[in-house]
Amino acid sequence: MAALRYLPNSDQDRAEMLAACGLASLEQLYSHLPAEALIERPLVLKPGISEYEIVDYFKRRGAECGAGYASFLGAGVYRHYRPVMCDVVVSRGEFLTSYTPYQAEMAQGTLTTIFEFQTMVSQLTGMEVANASMYDGSTAVPEAALMAMRITGRDRCLVARTVHPEYREVLHTQARNARVHVETFGYDTRTGQIGLAELERLIDARTACVIVQSPNFFGSIEDLKAVADLAHKHGALLVDVFTEAVALGLLAPPECADIVVGELQSFAISPSYGGPYAGIIATKEKFIRQIPGRLVGETVDAGGNRAFCLTLSTREQHIRREKATSNICTNQALIALMATVFMSVYGKAGLRELAMQNHSKARYLADGLDRRFTAPFFNEFVVRAKSPEAVNKALLEKKIVGGLALGRFYPELEDSMLLCATEMSAKAAMDTVKEALS
Amino acid sequence: MAATTGKTRPNITQNEKLLFELSTPGKRGYQLPPMDVPEADPAETLGAGNVRDEIRDFPEVSEVEVIRHFTRLSTWNYGIDLGLFPLGSCTMKYNPRVNETVARTEGLAWAHPYQPESLSQGAMEIVATLECMLGEIFGMDAVTLQPAAGAHGEFTGIMMVREYLASKGNPRKKVLAPDSAHGTNPATAIIAGYEVANIRSNERGMIDLESLAAAIDEDVAALMVTNPNTVGVFEQDIAKICGMLHGKGAQVYMDGANMNALVGIARPGDFGIDVMHSNLHKTFSTPHGGGGPGAGAVGVRSHLEPFLPAPRVKLADGRWTWDYARPQSIGRVRAFYGNFGVLVRALAYILAHGGEGLKKATVDALLTANYVRARLEKRFKIAYDAPSMHECVFSDTLQEARGVRTGDVAKRLIDYGFHPYTVSFPLIVHGSMMIEPTETEPKQELDAFCDAMLAIADEIESNPEIVLNAPHNTRTPRVDEVRAARKPKVRWQRE
Numbered sequence: 001m002a003a004l005r006y007l008p009n010s011d012q013d014r015a016e017m018l019a020a021c022g023l024a025s026l027e028q029l030y031s032h033l034p035a036e037a038l039i040e041r042p043l044v045l046k047p048g049i050s051e052y053e054i055v056d057y058f059k060r061r062g063a064e065c066g067a068g069y070a071s072f073l074g075a076g077v078y079r080h081y082r083p084v085m086c087d088v089v090v091s092r093g094e095f096l097t098s099y100t101p102y103q104a105e106m107a108q109g110t111l112t113t114i115f116e117f118q119t120m121v122s123q124l125t126g127m128e129v130a131n132a133s134m135y136d137g138s139t140a141v142p143e144a145a146l147m148a149m150r151i152t153g154r155d156r157c158l159v160a161r162t163v164h165p166e167y168r169e170v171l172h173t174q175a176r177n178a179r180v181h182v183e184t185f186g187y188d189t190r191t192g193q194i195g196l197a198e199l200e201r202l203i204d205a206r207t208a209c210v211i212v213q214s215p216n217f218f219g220s221i222e223d224l225k226a227v228a229d230l231a232h233k234h235g236a237l238l239v240d241v242f243t244e245a246v247a248l249g250l251l252a253p254p255e256c257a258d259i260v261v262g263e264l265q266s267f268a269i270s271p272s273y274g275g276p277y278a279g280i281i282a283t284k285e286k287f288i289r290q291i292p293g294r295l296v297g298e299t300v301d302a303g304g305n306r307a308f309c310l311t312l313s314t315r316e317q318h319i320r321r322e323k324a325t326s327n328i329c330t331n332q333a334l335i336a337l338m339a340t341v342f343m344s345v346y347g348k349a350g351l352r353e354l355a356m357q358n359h360s361k362a363r364y365l366a367d368g369l370d371r372r373f374t375a376p377f378f379n380e381f382v383v384r385a386k387s388p389e390a391v392n393k394a395l396l397e398k399k400i401v402g403g404l405a406l407g408r409f410y411p412e413l414e415d416s417m418l419l420c421a422t423e424m425s426a427k428a429a430m431d432t433v434k435e436a437l438s
Numbered sequence: 439m440a441a442t443t444g445k446t447r448p449n450i451t452q453n454e455k456l457l458f459e460l461s462t463p464g465k466r467g468y469q470l471p472p473m474d475v476p477e478a479d480p481a482e483t484l485g486a487g488n489v490r491d492e493i494r495d496f497p498e499v500s501e502v503e504v505i506r507h508f509t510r511l512s513t514w515n516y517g518i519d520l521g522l523f524p525l526g527s528c529t530m531k532y533n534p535r536v537n538e539t540v541a542r543t544e545g546l547a548w549a550h551p552y553q554p555e556s557l558s559q560g561a562m563e564i565v566a567t568l569e570c571m572l573g574e575i576f577g578m579d580a581v582t583l584q585p586a587a588g589a590h591g592e593f594t595g596i597m598m599v600r601e602y603l604a605s606k607g608n609p610r611k612k613v614l615a616p617d618s619a620h621g622t623n624p625a626t627a628i629i630a631g632y633e634v635a636n637i638r639s640n641e642r643g644m645i646d647l648e649s650l651a652a653a654i655d656e657d658v659a660a661l662m663v664t665n666p667n668t669v670g671v672f673e674q675d676i677a678k679i680c681g682m683l684h685g686k687g688a689q690v691y692m693d694g695a696n697m698n699a700l701v702g703i704a705r706p707g708d709f710g711i712d713v714m715h716s717n718l719h720k721t722f723s724t725p726h727g728g729g730g731p732g733a734g735a736v737g738v739r740s741h742l743e744p745f746l747p748a749p750r751v752k753l754a755d756g757r758w759t760w761d762y763a764r765p766q767s768i769g770r771v772r773a774f775y776g777n778f779g780v781l782v783r784a785l786a787y788i789l790a791h792g793g794e795g796l797k798k799a800t801v802d803a804l805l806t807a808n809y810v811r812a813r814l815e816k817r818f819k820i821a822y823d824a825p826s827m828h829e830c831v832f833s834d835t836l837q838e839a840r841g842v843r844t845g846d847v848a849k850r851l852i853d854y855g856f857h858p859y860t861v862s863f864p865l866i867v868h869g870s871m872m873i874e875p876t877e878t879e880p881k882q883e884l885d886a887f888c889d890a891m892l893a894i895a896d897e898i899e900s901n902p903e904i905v906l907n908a909p910h911n912t913r914t915p916r917v918d919e920v921r922a923a924r925k926p927k928v929r930w931q932r933e
Binding site: 146251 | 791
């Protein structure tokens with residue numbers, strides 16, 4: 001039987017172990033279970049298969065998934081080149097097959113990389129504290145909302161309609177617990193930025209936080225300073241969301257926000273049909289005890305050398321149980337490591353150059369197209385198209401996946417699509433898209 | 439000549455600075471191709487106020503320094519690839535390497551979640567196939583793969599319970615959790631908007647039926663139960679317990695962290711569980727990666743199916759499609775469709791074993807845990823006499839008499855070449871030592887581990903100091919965790 005390759009013990013080993021246990025058969029290991037719990041039949045699953053057959057199965061599934069197509073989809077998931085180094089590092093068994101670094105003396109590798117990750121996320125976002133990573137960008141949003149509620153003692157969250165629609169859905173699911181109150185505010189139909197006047201009407205003394213995304217779902221860069229001023233005037237916090245981390249290489253960091261959450265998929269993490277990715281949450285020093293999830297801190301070992309360990313775990317569920325800041329018990333360590341390697345490879349100059357390439361390509365793609373909104377954009381923007389579906393269908397025949405038709409999330413934008421260019425968008429393919437849209 | 443302790447011999451390790459300290463202006467580890475379009479002027483296209491200055495203190499290192507940096511750091515770590523990793527409740531089993539290969543299959547790794555369904559059939563089939571197989575393994579009618587981790591699966595499950603009860607007119611107020619439960623259970627109940635009531639365990643390490651009966655009333659929404667529970671014991675009265683909750687219109691949630699003890703032997707759906715999660719990074723071998731990514735598949739009985747997160751994959755006219763028309767759904771718990779890359783690895787694991795192989799793995803997991811118990815129970819006090827399933831839990835009472843606690847034994851184990859067991863959990867066991875070897879440990883490795891534990895028991899008699907001050911052989915001796923928390927320093931800053 002093929003699966004035996006993962007089971008290292010021989011029948012002789014099994015017999016010896018059984019004897020040491022004082023048992024006569026393997027069945028005796030579970031014969032004490034109540035009869036109504038035991039399953040009397042074998043599981044209805046096919047017999048195990050070999051490594052070769054497994055590789056072949058997934059190759060065939062992969063072949064059904066449009067490998068070799070150019071793509072202009074963004075909307076929270078971006079096609080960026082993945083430096084070879086990232087997979088080389090995360091494939092090392094010492095990282096890949098290790099556990100959450102509770103035992104600091106034999107996990108300094110993981111702990112040091114997380115400390116570097118936290119530092120780089122702080123540097124990129126202009127925040128003072130970042131945690132060891134979140135599940136992804138979408139789940140970081142309700143965590144930020146809950147954190148803002150703990151800090152302010154208020155229960156109302158105002159979220160912009162220009163925040164990624166699926167991130168908002170995740171926030172609304174959280175709000176079903178009857179303790180979080182979420183309201184949505186609209187956008188300026190000319191600029192594609194948030195409607196500041198509408199926000200001003202909604203914000204009140206119950207508002208814990210205002211949640212905006214920049215660049216937002218339409219690619220429009222928001223005036224965060226104006227939102228921060230308004231939120232702070234009412235004693236609320238500003239939560240800034242990002243989905244395209246490469247933009248941080250070029251855009252001013254969201255320093256005026258109180259909490260920054262976002263998605264690092266752009267940093268060497270394969271699109272992988274939606275995950276796994278890694279989210280971030282970063283904030284000001286004064287809120288450190290309210291941040292959810294794992295935190296790594298610097299300390300010393302018994303020899304007086306610098307060392308790292310998990311810290312402030314009294315915030316966490318395994319110590320605080322029902323009084324914890326969150327039920328989160330893992331981060332996305334390996335994905336965060338991938339992003340850390342990516343940030344090291346590109347570094348200070350590289351991230352900026354990469355961001356410049358993305359922005360320049362997107363500017364080229366947008367040039368001459370009928371842009372829906374006027375606000376500046378980084379590498380995504382909305383264009384009008386009489387029928388986005390027809391444009392995409394025509395492009396598909398040329399092995400190009402076009403933009404995201406916006407009607408599914410914004411009924412009023414049925415005649416629009418969201419296009420994204422990255423450093424991997426070739427001029428020839430962009431020209432084909434421009435032609436199809438003009 | 440350096441001395442050998444257990445499996446280890448001290449060797450030279452490399453010191454390594456932080457990336458920021460290695461950094462030298464002008465160094466780079468990348469090269470981008472020349473652009474085929476004109477370069478934008480960001481001050482003009484974005485507005486000068488929107489453009490950042492340099493990213494201060496961001497690293498500047500060469501490619502050679504990058505690979506050396508991370509390789510050196512990796513040598514300070516321990517993983518399953520190096521040896522037994524007996525963390526109880528964590529199921530640190532071998533992570534088959536082919537699973538890493540197939541997760542990087544080009545069409546799958548580069549699939550965008552919004553690409554047309556016509557170009558996503560293979561990925562959707564993987565999701566549907568895994569849902570179906572897990573349903574069979576759990577004895578559940580439907581499975582969602584959207585939750586990103588076990589605790590996230592708990593949240594998903596309890597929110598479904600809430601919506602289900604709300605649809606009957608009252609979401610109710612309380613969730614019950616035994617005092618042996620993982621900390622995530624009570625934390626989840628709170629996040630889902632419930633109060634928590636703790637249920638006492640009895641002298642057999644199982645839920646105390648009298649305490650439970652006293653706690654169940656019309657305000658109880660659900661009981662969150664781990665089975666086998668966190669002392670590695672199967673809840674013998676589980677069917678009765680489920681009946682008690684159902685009798686009052688409440689639901690039973692099973693934390694499937696310990697599912698590795700049951701696959702192919704018993705199915706939660708068959709013994710009365712309404713909703714459960716299973717950590718695919720435990721039972722189904724996807725790598726822990728130093729703390730994620732994981733995936734928390736959630737299985738439900740049919741009455742909860744309408745409340746599953748949307749969208750659901752379904753077959754229509756012979757093609758896979760995402761079904762968003764789910765009016766009773768709790769909504770999304772995560773963007774897109776879950777940690778797909780983790781799902782690929784879990785499916786590869788199930789395909790490799792098949793039904794018979796999965797059961798064989800489970801039986802071996804029970805065997806290794808019971809073997810370790812048998813070898814250690816003369817020198818360490820077993821917490822409960824009840825038969826162990828896939829893990830065995832000891833109390834440090836015999837060691838405490840000599841001033842040595844579970845945390846000290848754990849640190850000394852490191853000197854012998856092993857990652858420690860789970861320390862001080864579950865909370866109901868005094869000085870808990872929770873050991874889960876898993877089925878992928880050869881007897882030689884188990885023997886080396888037991889020999890190490892017994893040698894430590896001897897040391898505690900003859901020379902407790904050596905245990906109290908452990909570890910001695912690691913490059914990093916005991917780390918001062920108290921100091922780290924006193925004035926937290928969570929990022930590097932230029933002096």
